[in-house]
Amino acid sequence: ETGVTQTPRHLVMGMTNKKSLKCEQHLGHNAMYWYKQSAKKPLELMFVYNFKEQTENNSVPSRFSPECPNSSHLFLHLHTLQPEDSALYLCASSQDRPKLFFGSGTQLSVL
Amino acid sequence: SQQGEEDPQALSIQEGENATMNCSYKTSINNLQWYRQNSGRGLVHLILIRSNEREKHSGRLRVTLDTSKKSSSLLITASRAADTASYFCATTGTASKLTFGTGTRLQVTL
Secondary structure, three states, X not given: OXXXXXXXXXXXXOOOOEEEEEEEEOOOOOEEEEEEEOOOOOOEEEEEXXXXXXXXXXXXXXXXXXXXXXXXXXXXXXXXXXHHHOEEEEEEEXXXXXXXXXXXXXXXXXX | OOOOEEEOOEEEEEOOOXXXXXXXXXXXXXXXXXXXXXXXXXXXXXXXXEOOOOEEEEOXXXXXXXXXXXXXEEEEOOOOHHHOEEEXXXXXXXXXXXXXXXXXXXXXXX
C-alpha cells in the first residue's frame, strides 16, 4: 500500500448519471493530483491542489469538477460524461514534488 | 509536445535475463524518474536521478542519464516473473512540470 486510497475501484455509469470519485492520503502530503490514463496515451494531468488550493487545471471539461475539502481528501465529481471519458483515473499525492505516490485508481466505464 | 518517450513499447524476456528500457526527452530537465505500474493499478515510484547525476542503483535496478543525448535507460538485472509490468519515465522540466511517457510493457516469462 502506498498510503493513497481511492474508491471505488470500478465504476460503470451512464452518460446522464452523476457520480463522485474519492481519494484519501494518509501520508501528510501537501499536494494532491488527479490524472487520467487512457490506453496508449501518456498520463494526463487534470488537476493539482496545494494546501487545498487548486493550482492547476489543464483545460479539463467542466463535466469534471474537483473538490479538495482538506489536504488529505480529494474528490472528482462527474456528470454527463461521454464514452471517451472511460479511463483509469488516478489520484496521487506528494510533499514538495517531484516524487508522486499514487492510489490504485478507479476504472471508469461510461456507457 | 510529449516530453518522455519510452522505447521499446513492449519487451518480452525470459526469467533471469536482463531487461533494458530507454527514455528520450526533448527539453532540459531537472530530474527524471522511473515508475512501475502493474495492470489496472497505480504507479509506483522506483528511482529518481537528478540532472547532475549520470548513474544510480537501487537493488536490481540501474538507471543512467545522458543529458547530452537527452536520454535515460532503466536496466533490470536478473528479471523475475514478478517484474512483469509497465514502466514509465517521468521528467521534471525547469518549470517544475512533470510529464510522463507512454511506457514500456515488460513481460517476463518462466
